Amino acid sequence: MPFFHKKRLFIFLIGFIILVALIGFSLRDRENPTSVEQFVKDAVGWTQGLVHAPIDYVTTVFDNIDDLQDTFHENQVLREKIAEYKGLFYDVQKLEEENAELRDLLEKANSIRSYIPIQASVISRSPEQWMEKVTINKGNQDGIKKNMAVITAKGMIGKIETRSKFTSTVKLLTGFDQFNRISATIAREDDSDIHGMIEGYNQTSEKLVFKIIESSDSDLKKGELVSSSGMGGLFPSGLPIGKVTDVKPDQYGLTRTAFVEPVADMYEIDHVIVVDREHDTGNQSGSGKDVTS
Structure with a gap:
């Protein structure tokens, strides 16, 4: 039995020495590694x-x-x-x-020298009456009265319809009908003025209706400016209203009707001036009359 133990010990020592030798051999710097090393390196x-x-x-x-x-x-x-x-x-x-x-x-x-302007801003506008009425932030306490003319920097847009202490409702020209008329005129340098009445708004043509009641023999031309005449006693004279786009005679050829495009933008209205006619020193008389509802 001791012999076999010594033999195993001897074999173990020989194997250990061979393993150490192989390790030392593999750790040496060599230009050409063995095939086994190459295979192992390639596999890895x-x-x-x-x-x-x-x-x-x-x-x-x-x-x-x-x-x-x-x-x-x-x-x-x-x-x-x-x-x-x-x-x-x-x-x-x-x-x-x-x-x-x-x-x-x-x-x-x-x-404006003939009257005191009252400046105001639009505070509301009903979608159902977009082209008929707007509400402004001035009322009785600011001196606003019914039927006062309302203008923008470009021209007239309507008149005061109703008012309370702090606000007022403006009836736009595009909401006018036969019960809301304005004495108007086309002033000319040669004194051949044309007088008439703005008698409402034509929804089809989207133009104001200018009924001519007094004119010279000269023809009415497109592009001529229609302004308030001041003869009705309500609105000051000289407020721009619109420009003539078309003229049509009646069926008998006795009178003429002009269609007028407003000079002021009725869609975009933010700031306005309310005109106090009481301060107007212009023409206060005349045969025309502004009719209000």
Whole structure:
């Protein structure tokens, strides 16, 4: 039995020495590794490549997803910024337009010497009566009275229909009918003035109806300006109303009717001037009469 133990010990020592020798042999710097080493290295390299390829692919996919998410968020931020800049641009544009309108309105007020203008702003407009009425922020306490003329910087838009202490309702020219008439005239330098009445609004042609009651022999021309005559006792004279677009005689050829396009914009009304006729020192007499409902 001791012999076998010694034999096993001897074999173990020989194997250990051979293993150490192989390890030392493999650790030496050699230009040409053995076939076994080459095989092991190639196998390990191939295995590493096989493992790293899907890992690199998955890593690339996640990186691309992160990049897409970052790009998406950046696009959202940029869109919000662009929308904000557009809003600011429209606000500035609106302010510029409103500033220009107020400046024109101020110049119009300064040019009015025959009466005291009452400046007001539109505070509401009913969708059902968009082309008929607007509400302004001035009323009885501001000196507003019924049937006062209402104008913008471009021209006349209507008259005061009803008023309360702090607000008033303006009946627009586009809401006029046969019960709401304005004495009007086409003034000419050669004194061949044309007189008539604005007798309502034609919904089909979208024009004011100017019934001519007194005129010279000269023909009425398109583009001529129709203004308030002041002969009705309610409105001051010289308020621009509109320009002639068409003229039609009646079936008997005795009278003529002109269609007039308002000079003021009836769709966009923000600031107005209410005209106090009591301060008008112009013509107070005449044969015409403004009829109000």
